[in-house]
Amino acid sequence: MHFFLLLILQVTAAFGQIDPAHCRYALGMEDGRIRDDDITASSQWHETTGPQYARLNHEEGDGAWCPKGQLEPSDSQYLQVDLGRLTFVTVVGTQGRFARNSGNEFARWYRLNYSRDGQMWKSWKNRLGNAVMEGNKNAYASVINDLHPPIISRYIRLIPVIKLSPTVCMRVELYGCPWDDGLLSYGAPEGQLMMPPGYPIASLNDSTYDGGHERRRLFGGLGQLTDGVTGLDDFLLTRQYHVWPGYDYLGWRNDSLETQGHVEMEFVFDRQRNFTSMKVHSNNMFSCGVKIFSSVTCWFKPRLIAGWEAEPVAFKTVLDDRNPSARYVTVPLNRRSATMLRCHFFFADVWMMFSEISFQSEDILLPTQMPLMVTSPQNDGDSTISPTLTTAVNPSSSHANTPILIGCLVTIILLLVIIIFLILWCQHVCKVLEKAPRRILDEEVTVRLSSCSDTIILQTPPVPPRTPTGPANTDPHYERVFLLDPQYQNPAALRNKLPELSQSAEASACGGGYAEPDVTQCTPHQCFHSNAPHYAETDIVRLQGVTGSNMYAVPALTVDSLTRKDISAAEFPPQQLIFREKLGEGQFGEVHLCEAEGLQAFLGEGSPLPDRDSCSVLVAVKQLRADATSQARNDFLKEIKIMSRLNDPNIIRLLCVCVASDPLCMVTEYMENGDLNMFLSQREIESTLTHANNIPSVSLSDLLHMSVQISSGMTYLASLNFVHRDLATRNCLLDRRLTIKISDFGMSRNLYSSDYYRIQGRAVLPIRWMAWESILLGKFTTASDVWAFGVTLWEIFTLCKEQPYSLLSDEQVIENTGEFFRNQGRQIFLYTPPLCPPSLFELMMRCWNRDIPERPTFEGLYKALRPHVIQ
Structure with a gap:
């Protein structure tokens, strides 16, 4: 029995951690689980446009909720939804309001306010501090907005933001799952700055905390410790997009005034709970002085107005100085009952960093074994009943005791039935979890592609009581079949391992439009080289180059010779390079921003640099580290040789080299406006509103011109049989005149680490930009670059506001790649950007054609895009 009770507790604990990637169930606006009485509003135009009609995909009444009167920009009319309990939204x-084609009112923008108690309201902001979300472009299509960070709340208010039309109407659905943790707020010292020598500054603050700040303490709110995002092993890397190093962690230094040897945290819950354990996700990068806490002591308060109980729970951690991985530390809380906890976490090193904290508790006390009690016969004249433990029953009293015995037996049988049911239920849950990735793809996410206004729509099954989740990128239920296999570099071995790839993929790789269709028994070498001169070597490890950035893939014959005479770039005196800033780094190399003194005069009249009055010029310098291996040195010289061959207005230029002595360097152009991703993400589409408020903006013509320039540069690379393998907006740089030059620095920059998927430490791959054959077969060609170009176009026309396939985790992107291979109509495409003309999105779809020969060439793409700019 004790074994079964332990099993029940372990199953319960497994449900305690929220994973935002799975917590995406409709909360009941559309299906009616949220009652009319729970939907209120600040006002309504008529009874037929009351808040009860604000249900997604419903057109009862007059079709939606509409606030009263013509709204002004200063108005704060709202639609309020009571979810009935704390919810992770x-x-x-x-x-x-479509109203069967009779309405045309919608909210182009809106804000969110939320409250956990209905009294104190907070304003939601995204991770970059923006509070306004883009709404609808028409009256009928639904627009889905992911909340980054998510909201933990019971009450949600949607507030239309008026910029253009004063008339708005709304229909709404909210998605999430129950917040079973029950945590209302946590308090802690503010996070601190870490300045490790030779590394970027790490800001370890709680940037999404929604409570108060006073005397360097956080109080009364929730933030990054409850957003479901666990930090990476290297705390300088982040899972988020466009954030700073250290973003995922809240961290403190041992010798600061706020800590003094330990960190005190307080946790307030929605009601009194019986706590079984606390899980703390902690960093353990001990090479930088960061370790998990050495011990923790927790005190308990049964009620908020009561005092702290005298007896704490203490737990000593087993420290690990061999494995630097971040991990969850589970602290047993011995089923102590409390509404509020105060815990002291003691340092084991200079720094301590947390990314997630969750609690497991029992809502109902589990039954315990009790002795069987029977009643002895009553004596005449004795009015008292004396219960005694008996081992035999007197025949004269057997009739009276029979109901009691039957009741005890029935109770035991029921307990056994319950235990058997729980075991079977656990087995069923395990089977369901094994099928989770496919179920998510097949049932939960659908994409409409019919017009520019179509967006991603979520279709969800009924909400289960809870959803088992785990920390991001460690979910054991995802089978990373394709990328983590050690034989990945050998496509033939991969096809042998996966039977479904053995025939169809062989035909695709060998025939594929680049070899003769009747060639179906070719070897892997023939698949990549026969009749296909623009196929590149499939060396995944060297995909990232020496500095961590992409190294162009070229036919093998072009890099066989590595003599100095093969490098056309001139030797520049290294002492004339003044280092200003590190831009990025890889395993064996670094990228620096430098001033090159006298470079203009050194390059002479044929210099590609613009005329400048100053004697120094800003340049980007790739430098090989002193501890680089001989293989890395050879690869670096290969990269220099490749770069020295490139000469096109839309390709980054190699200006000169420093290879006469160590450290080896290559000097390239530096673009003042940075990369295209950062440039576009900081701008809005040009309008009268942006002009009136001096908001940085770009026009549709600018976006088309950028697209043409990228296609022109890629046409040049394709003409040389070069395959880029990492085409994306992060690798497109802009100068002062907004001329785009394609580069390869993106992979070396921490800012874009979340764009890459690491394969067991061997390589990192930009899987969200990669064609299906590149992921499944290791096949990189000009046609796979065309696929990436289509994704790059999608980035441009979304103004780089989100990652491609932002609704999917990395594992789900890989699973979706398998759907492209199977070609059964289940694959998920990127949605149509609102700014994108239909003809241009059709061009994107052609770039993502499953059949490789059907994709356009870069020359064809350039010819198709060029007329748009001329007009």
């Missing part, structure tokens, strides 16, 4: 879906 991850997605908001909105529609306008």
